[in-house]
Structure formats: structure tokens, C-alpha cells
Amino acid sequence: MNAIGIDVSKGKSTVAVLRPYGEVVVSPFDVAHTGSDLRALADLIKKLPGETKVVMEATGNYFESIARYLHEQNIFVSVVNPVLISDFGGNTLRKPKTDKKDSVKIASYALTYWLDLKEYTPQEDLRKSLKLLNRQYQQSIKLKTMMNNNLISLLDLTFPGINKLFTSPSRESDGHEKWVDFVLEFSHCDMISKLTIKAFAKKYKKWSDQNSYHFTESSCEKIYAFAKDCVSSVSSDKAIVFSVVQAAKMLISATENCHAIQSEMNRVASKLPEYDTVMNMYGVGKAVGPQLMAEIGDPRRFHSRKAITAYFGYDSENNDSGQKTTRSNPMTKKGSGALRRTLFIIMQVLLQTKPQDNPVYDFLIKKKSEGKHYYSYINAAANKFLRIYYARVKEVLNVSEQMT
Numbered sequence: 001m002n003a004i005g006i007d008v009s010k011g012k013s014t015v016a017v018l019r020p021y022g023e024v025v026v027s028p029f030d031v032a033h034t035g036s037d038l039r040a041l042a043d044l045i046k047k048l049p050g051e052t053k054v055v056m057e058a059t060g061n062y063f064e065s066i067a068r069y070l071h072e073q074n075i076f077v078s079v080v081n082p083v084l085i086s087d088f089g090g091n092t093l094r095k096p097k098t099d100k101k102d103s104v105k106i107a108s109y110a111l112t113y114w115l116d117l118k119e120y121t122p123q124e125d126l127r128k129s130l131k132l133l134n135r136q137y138q139q140s141i142k143l144k145t146m147m148n149n150n151l152i153s154l155l156d157l158t159f160p161g162i163n164k165l166f167t168s169p170s171r172e173s174d175g176h177e178k179w180v181d182f183v184l185e186f187s188h189c190d191m192i193s194k195l196t197i198k199a200f201a202k203k204y205k206k207w208s209d210q211n212s213y214h215f216t217e218s219s220c221e222k223i224y225a226f227a228k229d230c231v232s233s234v235s236s237d238k239a240i241v242f243s244v245v246q247a248a249k250m251l252i253s254a255t256e257n258c259h260a261i262q263s264e265m266n267r268v269a270s271k272l273p274e275y276d277t278v279m280n281m282y283g284v285g286k287a288v289g290p291q292l293m294a295e296i297g298d299p300r301r302f303h304s305r306k307a308i309t310a311y312f313g314y315d316s317e318n319n320d321s322g323q324k325t326t327r328s329n330p331m332t333k334k335g336s337g338a339l340r341r342t343l344f345i346i347m348q349v350l351l352q353t354k355p356q357d358n359p360v361y362d363f364l365i366k367k368k369s370e371g372k373h374y375y376s377y378i379n380a381a382a383n384k385f386l387r388i389y390y391a392r393v394k395e396v397l398n399v400s401e402q403m404t
Contacts, residue, residue: 002048003114005106006031006056007099008063013056015041016103017048020111028100033065042073053117055110057082068122078110078117083334085109127297130268134294137261138338144254151180151247157234158188158244165226168213175259180251181211187244188236192227200224265290273400274393281389282358283346292346292389295339299394305387311335312343314383343382350381360385 002025007014011033017026025048031037045052054070054077056063063079070077085102088109110117123131152163166179185207186192192200201220208215234240269275269290278289302308313335350361363384367377 001050001111001114002045002052003107003110004045004052004054005103005108005110006054006066007102007106008056008059008066009099010062013066014099014103016100016107018104018107018111022108028103030099031066033062038066038069042070042075045070045075046073052076053078053110053114055080055106055117057085057106064122067120071120071122076117077120079120080109080117081334088112121301123297126268126271127294130265130272130290130294131297133261133265133268134291134338137258137265137291140254140258140261144251144258147247147251147254151183151244151251154244154247155183155187158232158236158240159183159186159227159230160232161230162189162226165223170255171212175255175262176211176252177255178213180248180255181213182207184245184248184252186227187241187248189227189230189232190236192224193230197221197224262287262290265294269293274396277392277396278389281385281392282355282360283349283353283385288342288345288349291338291342295336295342296389296393298397299390300397302390305390308390309383309386312339312383312386313337314379314386340382343385344378346385347378347382360388 001020003018005016005018013031013033014028015026015031016028017024019025026044031041045054052075054075056067056077056079058079058081067077067079085106088105122128155162162183163179166177166182168178170177195203197220201217201224204220204223205215207213266286266289269278272293274293275289278284278293279286284292296308296311299308302311347364350358350364355361360381364377364381367380370377372380
């Protein structure tokens, strides 16, 4: 019975080997994440007498290479949540924090929970790619939001309120928003107000045709009247206009990047067997669906509905202490933050569209009518949605597996 604890870090890991009663088989040593070092580690593990289990923490993407390699060498590997290792008692008031001591602590955890350890299985390449794309998409969205706020801040000086004048949704072909393309051409209200209505109409129609936007006389007159009545706090100086144009170009670039990643996510997600089932769920579209699939992955990795809702961060267990019983607990937030954000978007869609005879929306309204706090009924409805998702997708995956 050999418990191997691996404390993973970037580029290298620290390994400790223990047996019951604290017997140190091999003193902690470092292993580089290279082919030669990993082969030497696998050979060492295979030479150990008796049953052997390797345990490591899920530390970002660093653990993937070593976990996958050892799994391919037919070695039992278990990847556990870092919170479980952190909460694991060390029977000491001191809190030492070194790689060697952490590896020993992980090995001790493996001995204590030997029978409960779950074997690691690498994600399918499609699901791994989808999750990586979603991580890039989240970063791109943050950048886009920052660029969006920056442009609006500049327009408050040159053309205040122009961004609210356009209500057209973003274009499906490239994600462009009409108001951003507009201020790229007309970045200051003086560029319009100093023209005659006829001259502006001619320029606006030409711009609309070049950028594949629909032109109407009414919208042209509305923009012209708005520009005439607009008061800017800076002149249409060349340097100021240049600043606005560059900010608009950066936002357009960020928008195109987000759209490209989103399209690729949808292409990858469409190859998974549960794609149609997920897309048919109310509130899920081409933008949100792939994100949801990316964050949940294969739902069969969760042993029950409670496990997947715990991953979401929702704990429905009662909290009993003495004579006090609490039936409503706050979100633990120990699960996936990206999954919580995605489900929050779906709940917002339900609140806005108010679909009739939808079980999730009906449950949401029921909780709201009970006087629950906003986040309480949103999270409760998201939990119900997740349970329905788990049941439907798991059934589809099981049927797909049987067919193959």
C-alpha cells in the first residue's frame, strides 16, 4: 500500500511516497515536467511492491501533463480539489508551507481516504478544446468590455449619448455593432452639425452602403437632429478625433476576436452528441450553449445531481447545530465561477422573455412570490435548470455510448 503525493507547480512537481503509520518510503524529491523525468518517475512507481495510488491537486493546467502521462502508464491517479487538501488536518498549530511538506500532506490524505479516491480520466480532446476556447472567450469579453467603456468615455467628450441612439443588435456575420462603426466615421458631433441635412444624408447613405447597413431617411434625420442639439466639451481637434478613432478600432478588433472564438466554440460544440439537446433547452442559444457545455463537460463524471449542483456552488443540505436548524444556506462558491455566470445569463433570459409553461421559469416565479431575495430565487432556479440539464444530457450520452 503505497501513497504517492505530488505537489504540482509550474514546470516541476515535488513527490513524496508514504506507507501506513507514516513510513517514508522515498524522501520528497523534485521531478521536472520533461519526458525523461516523467519516465523515471513512472518506472519508480511501477517498482514499488503492493498497490500504489498517486494523488495530486487540481492546480490550473499544470497537473494535466503529469496526470495524463501517469494514467497512460496504467498507474492509478486521483486528482482532488485543492480545498480538500487545504482542509485536511495536520494535527499541528503551525502552518508550514513548502513543496516538500505539501507533498507529504497530500500523500497522508491519500492514505486516509484510500478507499474513496476516484481515478482520474483525461477529458476528451473535443471537450478539452471547448473548455480552453471558453477560457479565451471569457478573457476576450473582459477586454471587449474595457474597450467599450473606454470608447463611451471618450464619446462623452466629443459626441455624448450617440451610443444610445442606435438600437440595432450586433451583426451575426462578424459581431459588429452599428454605433461603433458609425463613430469610426463620425467621431465628433461637429462632423455632422456643420453639414447641411442634404450633405449629411449623402455621406450617411454612402457609409451605410459601404458597411452593409440599412439606410432610412427617418434614421438619417434623427441622427442629424441629435447632432445639431448635441453639446461637446472639446473641439473637433485632429488629435482628439484620432483618439476616438483608435479607441473604436480597438473595440472593433476585440469584437471580431470574440465573434471568431464564439463561432469556433459553436463549431466544436456541435460535434458533441448532446449539442441538439442543449440547444433545445429554453434560454440557451449559440452564444451560451457552448459555454454551458464547456464548463460542465461530461455530466457523467458527477455521481449524482447533488454532485453537479455542488460544482455549481449550491448546497441544499440543512445546517443543524444544537437547537438551531437552517434550511436555507448561502452559495458556497467553491465550484465553477464561470458556470455560475453562464447560468445567471440564462436566468436573465427567462426573466426577460417570461416563457409560459416552462418548469424553470415557473419555479423561479414561485420562489420570487415567496419573498425570496433576488439572488436566492435566481440561484434556486439555476439549480433546477442544472438538474434538468444533468438528466437530459446524461440520458443522451448513455444512448450515444450504447449505439457506438
